[in-house]
Amino acid sequence: MINNIPEPMTPNVFRINKKYKETHDTFTIELEPTQGTDEFFFSPGQFNMLYVFGVGEAPISISGDPKNPKTLKHTIRVVGTVTKAMYRLKRGEVLGVRGPFGSHWPSENAVGKDVIIIAGGIGLAPLRPVVYQLISQREKYRKVVLLYGARTPEDILYTYDLEQWQRRFDIEIKITVDAAAENWRGDVGVVTTLIRKISFDPSHMIGMICGPEIMMRFTVAELQNCGVGKENIFLSMERNMRCGIGFCGHCQFGPVFVCKEGPVFNYECIENFFGTREI
Amino acid sequence: MKPSLQRGDRIVLEREHFQNLLDALNKKGYQIIGPTLGEGSIIYGKLSCVSDLPIGWTDEQEGGMYHLKKRGDNALFGYTVGPHSWKNFLFPSVQQLLQAKREGKGFQVNRKREEIPKFAFLGARSCDIYAITIQDKVFIKGKFVDPHYASRRGDTFIVAVNCGKAGGTCFCVSMGTGPRADLGFDIAMTEVLKSDRHYFLVELGTERGAEIFQEIPYKNASEEERATANTVVENTAKHMGRYMNTDHIKDLLYRNYEHPRWNDVAERCLACANCTMVCPTCFCTTVEDTGDVPGGHAERWRKLDSCFNLDHSYIHGGSTRYSIRSRYRQWMIHKIATWIDQFGTTGCVGCGRCITWCPVAIDITEEARAIRKSEQAAE
Amino acid sequence: MQTPESSLAEHPFLKDLNPRLITFLAGCALSTQFHKNQFIFREGEEANYFYIILDGKVAIELFAPERGSITIQTIGEGEVLGWSWLIPPHRWRFDARAIESTRAIALDGRCLRSKCEEDHELGYEVLKRFASVITSRLEATRLQLLDVYGAHV
Known part of the structure; x- marks a missing residue:
C-alpha cells in the first residue's frame, strides 16, 4: 500500500522543442512531455523544479501562456552550475520536470479592479503568464498596467511581446532601464519612479510585484505612498529550494515556506518579517 | 487461553x-x-x-x-x-x-x-x-x-x-x-x-x-x-534538569528578531550543526544529484542538512543568512516559534540533546530565558 | 489657451502651493518648447533656469570618453528639471537633452533667487519641494548604484 505513494521527487521527462536566447544571459526553452499526457496545466506565478540529467535541479518559474498547455515555457538566467548545464542542452534533448508547485497570482481578486504589474529584471518571467491571462480576459479588469525595469536596454526580456502589447490600447506598458547609451529613447531610472507616472485607483487595484528583494521593498513602499493598502499588494519571493514540496526546509522565510505558501504572497501576510535582515 | x-x-x-x-x-x-x-x-x-x-x-x-x-x-x-x-x-x-x-x-x-x-x-x-x-x-x-x-x-x-x-x-x-x-x-x-x-x-x-x-x-x-x-x-x-517558560513564546521571539542576545550567542556558537544533527525533529535536507563520468547513470540523494550551514540559504550570488547570528536565530526561532505557525506545534520536545551535544554548551532554555528576562526588566 | 500661471498651479511640483506664491512665481516664468534632440542645457554652463515639464521627455546625460553620452535618468511630464540654479556655483553638472518634443515652463533662477531671499515663505516652499525632488532622485540613484539586476545579488 505504502509503496504506491507517488514519489514527488521523481522528475517527468520533457523534450526541448525550441530554445532561443532572450538576452546575453537569459534564454527560453519550450518543453513537451515525452510520456503520458501532452498537456501541462499551471497557474500564473507557479514554478517547476527543472532537472538536468546527472547535474542537478533548480526551481524555475513558468513563463508561458496558461491557455496554451501544450507548450511549457521557461525563461532561465544563466547564473549557476545547473542553469549553465541547461543552457548547453540542445533542441531534442530532455529535461526532468517536477511541478507545478506553489501559489499563483491573484487574478480572481483583481476582477473589476486596476491591475498594476511591476517587474524588475528576470522578475518579468513569472509575471508574463499573468499578463497573457489578463489580456485574454481583458474585459474583466479595469486598467492593466505593466511597469518594467531592466538593467540596460540590452537586458530587456520579451521585446517581441512588449512591442505587441504596446500596440494595444487596453494595456499600458512603461519600461525603464538603470543605465543606457544615448540611442535609447525610453526612460532611464529605477522602476519605482514609474509608479508616479501612471494613474490608477489606489483603493480598487491589485499590485503584483516580482524582482530582486530590494527592488520589491522600495516598490511596496512607493505603492503604499500612493495610498495602496497592503492587502492589495502581492509579491513573489525567492529562497533556496532543494525539493519544492516543503520537505527540505531551505526555503523558510520566517514562518512560511516559499515553495508551499509562496512564491506569491500577499504583502499583509509577510509584512511583519519582510524587512527583517537575514531572515 | x-x-x-x-x-x-x-x-x-x-x-x-x-x-x-x-x-x-x-x-x-x-x-x-x-x-x-x-x-x-x-x-x-x-x-x-x-x-x-x-x-x-x-x-x-x-x-x-x-x-x-x-x-x-x-x-x-x-x-x-x-x-x-x-x-x-x-x-x-x-x-x-x-x-x-x-x-x-x-x-x-x-x-x-x-x-x-x-x-x-x-x-x-x-x-x-x-x-x-x-x-x-x-x-x-x-x-x-x-x-x-x-x-x-x-x-x-x-x-x-x-x-x-x-x-x-x-x-x-x-x-x-x-x-x-x-x-x-x-x-x-x-x-x-x-x-x-x-x-x-x-x-x-x-x-x-x-x-x-x-x-x-x-x-x-x-x-x-x-x-x-x-x-x-x-x-x-x-527533577527536570532544565526549565523553559513557554508562555506566549512564539510572540516573545517574533518580537525579538533584533535582540542583542543573538549577537551574544553568535559569539559562542561555532555553527557546527551538532544541535540539528541530534535534534529528533530537525528535518532539513539537501538534495544532491550525481552523474557518472560517461554520463549514462545518475542518482539523486537526500542528505541531512542544517540551517547552520552557510549554503543552506544560498541563492545565486550569496546566502540570505550570512552571519552566524542569523543562523542561530533561524534555528531557535524555527524550533520554538515559527514551527508553531507551520505545523501547529512547537518543534522542541525538551529532550535536551541540543544542550548536551553542543560543544560550547549553548542552552536553548537559557537563550529563551535571557530574551524573556530583558523584556521583563524593560517593563 | 493655458497661461503659465494656470499650468504652474496644476503641476504636481507646485501642488497645494499658496495662490499668492503661484502668482509670484508666474512673474519669473516663461512657456517654452524644445524639439527632439535639442539640448536644454549643457554641462558647465551657467544655471539660470529650471524647468517644469508639462509633457515630453528629457534625458540627463553625462559624456564619457569612448563610451559617449550616458543617460543617467529621464524626466518627463509632471516632473521638474534642474536644481543647479539654486545651489552655488550655479552651473549645470550634466547635459539635459529633449529626447522627445518637450513643453515646459522655464523659471528664471536669478529672478527667483532674489525673490526667495526677500520672501522667506516662498523660499521655504521652493526649498522644501526641491528637497523632496532631490531626496527621491538620490534614493533612485542609490538603487541604480546597487545594480540590483546584476548577477551578484
Whole structure:
C-alpha cells in the first residue's frame, strides 16, 4: 500500500522543442512531455523544479501562456552550475520536470479592479503568464498596467511581446532601464519612479510585484505612498529550494515556506518579517 | 487461553519475562531497535536479546557534557536519551531518492523502492514519541507525502518507556511532552526497581499492543503496583534538569528578531550543526544529484542538512543568512516559534540533546530565558 | 489657451502651493518648447533656469570618453528639471537633452533667487519641494548604484 505513494521527487521527462536566447544571459526553452499526457496545466506565478540529467535541479518559474498547455515555457538566467548545464542542452534533448508547485497570482481578486504589474529584471518571467491571462480576459479588469525595469536596454526580456502589447490600447506598458547609451529613447531610472507616472485607483487595484528583494521593498513602499493598502499588494519571493514540496526546509522565510505558501504572497501576510535582515 | 486483553488495560510484566516481549515482537516479524551501548554513549541499534540493552548503565548529562557510568543496580532503562533518536531509522541521514539511466536522448527513472523492515522501537521516551508525531506532520500529514519516510514509519510498533530518571538537560515537563508517554505508543512501560522485585507496569495503548501479550506471562496490575509506577514518573517530573517558560513564546521571539542576545550567542556558537544533527525533529535536507563520468547513470540523494550551514540559504550570488547570528536565530526561532505557525506545534520536545551535544554548551532554555528576562526588566 | 500661471498651479511640483506664491512665481516664468534632440542645457554652463515639464521627455546625460553620452535618468511630464540654479556655483553638472518634443515652463533662477531671499515663505516652499525632488532622485540613484539586476545579488 505504502509503496504506491507517488514519489514527488521523481522528475517527468520533457523534450526541448525550441530554445532561443532572450538576452546575453537569459534564454527560453519550450518543453513537451515525452510520456503520458501532452498537456501541462499551471497557474500564473507557479514554478517547476527543472532537472538536468546527472547535474542537478533548480526551481524555475513558468513563463508561458496558461491557455496554451501544450507548450511549457521557461525563461532561465544563466547564473549557476545547473542553469549553465541547461543552457548547453540542445533542441531534442530532455529535461526532468517536477511541478507545478506553489501559489499563483491573484487574478480572481483583481476582477473589476486596476491591475498594476511591476517587474524588475528576470522578475518579468513569472509575471508574463499573468499578463497573457489578463489580456485574454481583458474585459474583466479595469486598467492593466505593466511597469518594467531592466538593467540596460540590452537586458530587456520579451521585446517581441512588449512591442505587441504596446500596440494595444487596453494595456499600458512603461519600461525603464538603470543605465543606457544615448540611442535609447525610453526612460532611464529605477522602476519605482514609474509608479508616479501612471494613474490608477489606489483603493480598487491589485499590485503584483516580482524582482530582486530590494527592488520589491522600495516598490511596496512607493505603492503604499500612493495610498495602496497592503492587502492589495502581492509579491513573489525567492529562497533556496532543494525539493519544492516543503520537505527540505531551505526555503523558510520566517514562518512560511516559499515553495508551499509562496512564491506569491500577499504583502499583509509577510509584512511583519519582510524587512527583517537575514531572515 | 487467558481472558483477552484490551486497549487501556494495565498489566505487570516481571523482569524475568522481559525477553518474552522481544521474542513476541520478533515472532511478529518486527526488527527491534532499542538502546544499546556504543560510540561511548547509549545509542539505538538492533536488539535481539535483553542483554543487548545497557543493563545497569546510566548517563550523566550537562551542557556540553555526556558520560556513562554504572548505576549499582540492574535497571534496563536507567538512563535518558543519547545522541541518537528514532529519526536515524525513520529518516536516515543519507538516502537514495532515485536512480536514472540515459536512454537515447532521454533518460529513464528507476522507481524501485528499497526493502524496509517493519520496525519495533523498544524503549522510546515520551519526548521522542512526540518528536515522531512532529516529523509525521512534516512528512506525511501535509499536502505532499514523503514515500521514504512513510514506508519506514509504516506500522512501526512503539514500546514506550516512561522515564524513571530525569537527565541534567531534560525539560520535557516544560514542553508538555513527558515524562509519561501519553500518545503514539502500542505499549508503555514503567520500570519499577525494588530491593526484592524488578518489574514493569505496562499500559496497553493499542489492540495490537494487547495482542503481543497473548503469549507473554503477565498479571493484572494491582492498585499498589499502579501507584508505585506513578510515583516513579512523578518523581522524574520533579527533577527536570532544565526549565523553559513557554508562555506566549512564539510572540516573545517574533518580537525579538533584533535582540542583542543573538549577537551574544553568535559569539559562542561555532555553527557546527551538532544541535540539528541530534535534534529528533530537525528535518532539513539537501538534495544532491550525481552523474557518472560517461554520463549514462545518475542518482539523486537526500542528505541531512542544517540551517547552520552557510549554503543552506544560498541563492545565486550569496546566502540570505550570512552571519552566524542569523543562523542561530533561524534555528531557535524555527524550533520554538515559527514551527508553531507551520505545523501547529512547537518543534522542541525538551529532550535536551541540543544542550548536551553542543560543544560550547549553548542552552536553548537559557537563550529563551535571557530574551524573556530583558523584556521583563524593560517593563 | 493655458497661461503659465494656470499650468504652474496644476503641476504636481507646485501642488497645494499658496495662490499668492503661484502668482509670484508666474512673474519669473516663461512657456517654452524644445524639439527632439535639442539640448536644454549643457554641462558647465551657467544655471539660470529650471524647468517644469508639462509633457515630453528629457534625458540627463553625462559624456564619457569612448563610451559617449550616458543617460543617467529621464524626466518627463509632471516632473521638474534642474536644481543647479539654486545651489552655488550655479552651473549645470550634466547635459539635459529633449529626447522627445518637450513643453515646459522655464523659471528664471536669478529672478527667483532674489525673490526667495526677500520672501522667506516662498523660499521655504521652493526649498522644501526641491528637497523632496532631490531626496527621491538620490534614493533612485542609490538603487541604480546597487545594480540590483546584476548577477551578484
